Amino acid sequence: MAKNRRMPIETGCPDGFQYMHPTMLKNFGQWKDHTHPRVGVLCHISDSGDKIWTVRAGTQRILDVYTLRKLCDIGDEYADGHVRFTIRSNIEYMVSDEAKVEPLIEALEDAGFVVGGTQNSVAFISHTQGWLHCDIPATDASGVVKAMMDELIYEFKHAEMPNRVHITTSCCQINCGGQGDIAINIQHTKPPKINHDLVANVCERPSVVARCPVAAIRPAMVNGKPSLEVDEKKCICCGACYPPCPPMQINDPEHSKLAIWVGGNHSNARSKPSFQKLVAAGIPNNPPRWPEATAIVKKILSVYKEDAKDWERINDWIDRIGWPRFFELTELPFTKYHIDNWRGSRKSLNASTHIRF
Ligand code: SF4
Numbered sequence: 001m002a003k004n005r006r007m008p009i010e011t012g013c014p015d016g017f018q019y020m021h022p023t024m025l026k027n028f029g030q031w032k033d034h035t036h037p038r039v040g041v042l043c044h045i046s047d048s049g050d051k052i053w054t055v056r057a058g059t060q061r062i063l064d065v066y067t068l069r070k071l072c073d074i075g076d077e078y079a080d081g082h083v084r085f086t087i088r089s090n091i092e093y094m095v096s097d098e099a100k101v102e103p104l105i106e107a108l109e110d111a112g113f114v115v116g117g118t119q120n121s122v123a124f125i126s127h128t129q130g131w132l133h134c135d136i137p138a139t140d141a142s143g144v145v146k147a148m149m150d151e152l153i154y155e156f157k158h159a160e161m162p163n164r165v166h167i168t169t170s171c172c173q174i175n176c177g178g179q180g181d182i183a184i185n186i187q188h189t190k191p192p193k194i195n196h197d198l199v200a201n202v203c204e205r206p207s208v209v210a211r212c213p214v215a216a217i218r219p220a221m222v223n224g225k226p227s228l229e230v231d232e233k234k235c236i237c238c239g240a241c242y243p244p245c246p247p248m249q250i251n252d253p254e255h256s257k258l259a260i261w262v263g264g265n266h267s268n269a270r271s272k273p274s275f276q277k278l279v280a281a282g283i284p285n286n287p288p289r290w291p292e293a294t295a296i297v298k299k300i301l302s303v304y305k306e307d308a309k310d311w312e313r314i315n316d317w318i319d320r321i322g323w324p325r326f327f328e329l330t331e332l333p334f335t336k337y338h339i340d341n342w343r344g345s346r347k348s349l350n351a352s353t354h355i356r357f
């Protein structure tokens with residue numbers, strides 16, 4: 001090994017402790033309990049008797065610098081100068097004095113922000129933002145979030161659901177669109193269209209062939225040039241070939257649709273984690289307000305609110321009532337496309353931390 005070899009410079013997340021509220025730092029790992037004084041506010045109590053109040057406000061995630069400054073100014077003036085962002089794009093302010101809670105909420109609401117999203121409310125929809133920087137989006141996930149949250153804002157500000165509801169969106173079909181009680185994901189419905197003139201110049205063909213999960217792509221010579229061909233009978237329209245090979249265009253304003261999935265749950269708390277299941281497909285990807293997708297999400301939420309027992313998450317509720325009853329109550333059409341007949345699923349969906357087979 002060369003002497004005095006240059007060591008790599010570590011990058012990544014900075015140490016979070018330097019930004020932590022002093023009361024949180026002092027009581028790190030020593031929190032005994034918490035209460036929920038009102039929607040949007042949590043009070044944590046430590047073993048030492050210290051208390052800290054957290055006030056949560058929704059944000060639009062893609063924040064311009066003026067909004068960010070406004071949020072920080074509110075934190076400096078009405079809170080203790082410490083904030084954090086949750087994975088669902090909420091900003092949280094921590095205060096160690098209860099008297100600061102109401103003025104802080106008032107300042108946030110006066111500035112046009114909404115306070116809520118705690119306990120059994122509908123939390124802010126988590127979303128990706130690929131249309132800004134990613135190479136494969138087929139829709140603007142932030143727009144879907146904005147349109148839906150405008151309609152669901154009552155449920156963000158009121159904790160009236162049987163349990164918390166996490167909704168997610170994604171702008172493509174394969175990557176970030178995580179598990180949620182309800183997930184709104186892109187669904188491609190046609191195989192990619194290949195621009196054979198570009199493939200030889202742009203793509204590494206072996207990487208593209210290897211990328212296809214169902215081995216539908218083969219190398220081919222087209223018009224005397226090296227290119228690719230797709231066996232359209234095998235293709236499941238996933239879009240995985242598009243990132244390594246942009247000439248395999250799969251996004252299409254008409255054929256890239258939205259699909260709604262329900263019952264995804266990461267948690268091990270009461271039952272094993274569950275995968276979300278498709279309940280509505282082929283929904284028009286219809287900006288700027290996505291009315292068709294929003295109507296379905298609202299219907300599912302209203303039925304869940306009405307029918308589920310206290311503390312049942314959406315997956316627990318469906319487990320209890322069964323899928324036939326779910327489709328009956330939500331009035332969603334059940335078709336043959338809802339039946340998962342993929343032979344490989346038993347092995348590849350082996351993701352429970354409780355049982356491995
Ligand atoms: S969901 Fe897909 S398009 Fe959106 S950011 Fe993630 S990988 Fe990119």
Ligand code: SF4
Pocket residue numbers: 191192211212213214215216217230234235236237238239240241242250
């Ligand atoms: S869309 Fe998916 S299944 Fe179809 S060819 Fe591309 S990688 Fe294969």
